[in-house]
Amino acid sequence: xxxxxxxxxxxxxxxxxxxxxxxxxxxxxxxxxxxxxxxxxxxxxxxxxxxxxxxxxxxxxxxxxxxxxxxxxxxxxxxxxxxxxxxxxxxxxxxxxxxxxxxxxxxxxxxxxxxxxxxxxxxxxxxxxxxxxxxxxxxxxxxxxxxxxxxxxxxxxxxxxxxxxxxxxxxxxxxxxxxxxxxxxxxxxxxxxxxxxxxxxxxxxxxxxxxxxxxxxxxxxxxxxxxxxxxxxxxxxxxxxxxxxxx
Ligand code: NAP
Numbered sequence: 183x184x185x186x187x188x189x190x191x192x193x194x195x196x197x198x199x200x201x202x203x204x205x206x207x208x209x210x211x212x213x214x215x216x217x218x219x220x221x222x223x224x225x226x227x228x229x230x231x232x233x234x235x236x237x238x239x240x241x242x243x244x245x246x247x248x249x250x251x252x253x254x255x256x257x258x259x260x261x262x263x264x265x266x267x268x269x270x271x272x273x274x275x276x277x278x279x280x281x282x283x284x285x286x287x288x289x290x291x292x293x294x295x296x297x298x299x300x301x302x303x304x305x306x307x308x309x310x311x312x313x314x315x316x317x318x319x320x321x322x323x324x325x326x327x328x329x330x331x332x333x334x335x336x337x338x339x340x341x342x343x344x345x346x347x348x349x350x351x352x353x354x355x356x357x358x359x360x361x362x363x364x365x366x367x368x369x370x371x372x373x374x375x376x377x378x379x380x381x382x383x384x385x386x387x388x389x390x391x392x393x394x395x396x397x398x399x400x401x402x403x404x405x406x407x408x409x410x411x412x413x414x415x416x417x418x419x420x421x422x423x424x425x426x427x428x429x
Contacts (some may be wrong), residue, residue: 187429189213190251192265193227194220196386197283198257200418202227211425214249218258218265220323222342242272251276253428255421256412257283261321261380263407270410279428282414283421285383287406288391295400298381302327305378305402309334317374319390320404324380337372359386365393380404 189205191198193215205213206228214230224233236242245251256269266282273280290296299305302324309316313333318325322344328336329348336351338344347353352372369377369390377394379387381403394401415421 186252187211187425188250188252189255189425190246190249190253191215191255192258192269193217193231194258194262195285196384197285197416197418197421198255199225199227201255201257201283201421202229204418204422205229205425208422211429213425218262220342236268239268239271239275242268243275246272246276246278251278253279253281253425255281255283255425257421260284260287260383260406261404263409266409266412270412280412281421281424282409282412283416283418284414285416287381287383288388288403291395293395293398294391295394295398296403297400298403298405300405302404303330305404306331308402309376309378315373315375317369317372317377317390319377319379319387321380324404337368337374360389362389362392362396365389366396369393369397369399374399376400376402378402378404381406 189211191201191213194217202215205211214232215227217224217231217233219233236245254269254273256266258265269280297308299308302320306327309331315335318328318336319339322340322342325344332349336348338347338351339354339356341357343355377390377399379390415424
């Protein structure tokens, strides 16, 4: 029994969902998952949940105190830089242990033609002036940067509809996983000549990376933001083992 444990899980990723499923089977480990509210129709988690920002470091500290949180697992998207930094600051202040559950970044393999860039603006620069047919999967929040390069055609794939699309664009609303064979077909049908993506890591969206390799296409990857040094694991099982050690 871990009756004095109360876990706060910062979610929004498939790793967080996997950990929530493991925790649902462990009523002796009370836990709550927190979602940012970015996705319009999130799949309801199998454990208690809340939605929306905490109100910065102060708000997260207040939440930790109010709910007597004894351990925090940050399983947000690797690009959720602010939330991860807030988790570090708030847990330090509150004296609560913190674990990051984060899938490793993708690494280039033989045949990959990658250029890594720090952000969406740099990705636009890397596309160059000549019109290209771009498969753009960076997420709708990064899309405004590409409005500055309207000469390209964009095949935009996103979970939720973006506010504005570039003038020459086709929008696909879809949530992974995406199989390599389907990605190859899509890229061929749309005569794509370059892929722009975040280096999200994980298997669910790796199909486009291996498809680009098969087709010999270049890939522009948005590099992950630097995060503070935090104890990190890659799987939900390892995260559950860490939680159990906190009891
Ligand atoms: P962020 O910039 O780190 O977070 C901004 C604010 O949102 C945080 O300060 C916090 O507000 C709130 N927030 C974030 N995650 C939360 C959570 N789990 N529970 C409660 N509040 C949360 O992160 P983001 O805005 O979520 O995303 C940043 C980048 O990551 C974007 O580029 C986005 O596209 C990408 N992303 C991608 C995916 C994906 O599946 N592809 C998923 C998530 C994010 P307060 O300060 O008020 O607490």
